[in-house]
Amino acid sequence: MNEEAVAEPVERVLDLFHGVRLTPTQRRIAHCLVQHGPTVAYLSAAEVAELAGVSQPSVTRFAVALGHDGYPALRRRLRELTADGPDGATDAGNELQQAVRTEIGNLDRLAGQLADRDRIAETGRVLAASRPLPVLGLRAAAPLAAYFAYFAAKVHPDVRVLDDGGSLLTDRLEQAAAAGAGALLAFVLPRYPRETLDALREARAAGLTVVAITDSPVSPATEHADVLLPAAVGTDLVFDLHTAPMALAMVLLQAICDAAPADTQRRLEAFEASAARRQLFLG
Template sequence: MNGDGARSVLDLFHGARLTPTQRRIAHCLVEHSGKAAYFSAAEVADLAGVSQPSVTRFAMALGYEGYPALRRRLRDLTGDDSAEVPAAGGNAMQLAVRAEAEHLARLHDQLARLDDVERAARLLNESRPLPVLGLRAAAPLAGYFGYFAAKVHPDVRVLDTGGTPLLDRLDQARAAGAGAMLAVVLPRYPRESLDAIAEAKRMGYAVVAITDSAVSPVADHTDVVLPAAVGTQLVFDLHTGPMAMAMVLLQAMCDAAPEPAQRRLEEFEATAARRHIFTA
């Protein structure tokens, strides 16, 4: 299904109060939006890692009599009554990479509307300092974003370790003038990340989140959600989509304040040349 179709499936869950298990089911249907209308309840349960009765309860929570009624609605949204397309051939590694390409294609369609990205960029540009939260699996991506963001933002603070010092660092950044925070929250959604976001909101932060789905657990507790699917076909998740989203966001930050960004980049290049930091 194209990006519009995926957004149509996502609209089914808009405003619904879903349990964590139901969020997993919703995420599964969005991720497999091109084929979801042809899945049985048992297949959805298997893909989402939940029980079959949970799929039935999920459909009823959305106001349908059961999963068959929800599946009919999904078919209406696809506008396609054809049989399911057989899976393309290839080994497990090729299929995992192909799935990543499909995720990026959906991200491409999603970025036809840049309202959320541009709003997020404005919030983060205006924050001095700028905390960037990323724990466990999200820590490398937070560091990656922070490394490049520091070249165009005067004070980036990467928060990639948990424990009580994490909240101390949020307090310190807020006292120094921080008004917004970027949070990278990826499956399996560390509880400490969610707790830190809740505490940041109580402190008065605006929170921008890069996460894997618009129905991830962080979605209801942030000001702007920038979803980008992760790959789940290998032993460990592939984060190609969230990394691309992080760089898109950083580009939007540069576009929103081009003169300061260019000036800081030129200053960095001059310093790098003087110190012989790079060989090429």
């Protein structure tokens, strides 16, 4: 099977929104269309409204904003865009193989986005310059934040993981800003904890530049981030697959290293000397 074919329907749906200024409510509808894929192309306007948590008139206005006469016309277009082939059939294997192939498609789409190296390089410079560097990830995003921070701490002098919500989260954001932080890296993944979005608002209020790794260009993080870096989440299994967001996190860490190569080399050499002295590793 051609892995590119897996990603194409999602890309075609995302193209519907390219260059269109959407309201927050319309972004919720757009995200719903992307997240639920071919299924949503066979739902009524009322069903889409319920799924997205908006009103039915909002769905109709959304369709018009995209240049259609109404929702039925948009639904016909969605059916065309999400069809896998002339007869809608695919040769994807069993459901486990399909889940992995979808991840291959997600990674392939991410690779295409990384053609713009300047944007990633500039984001790396912004994060590298932030001392300290707070890294936010709540609930399902917490492991990604911890994984990124584990390696980032080898090349950055002060990485602070924010993986607990509650009233202390705002305190820790304000403390980071007071200590000199200029940016926040946030992992914003489904089901989008309310506390995460509240924290993004607080971070911007504290003067931090918010860089968000999220699952879609129309995710709820869009209106709260200064830099949005999308990487699709796999939804074919019981629990989400975060393959592409993790890959993007490591690409961003590479950009941080590239922003200060001399400091990076010095810190890595210091760590290796310390690890050897303490005999941390077997190999």
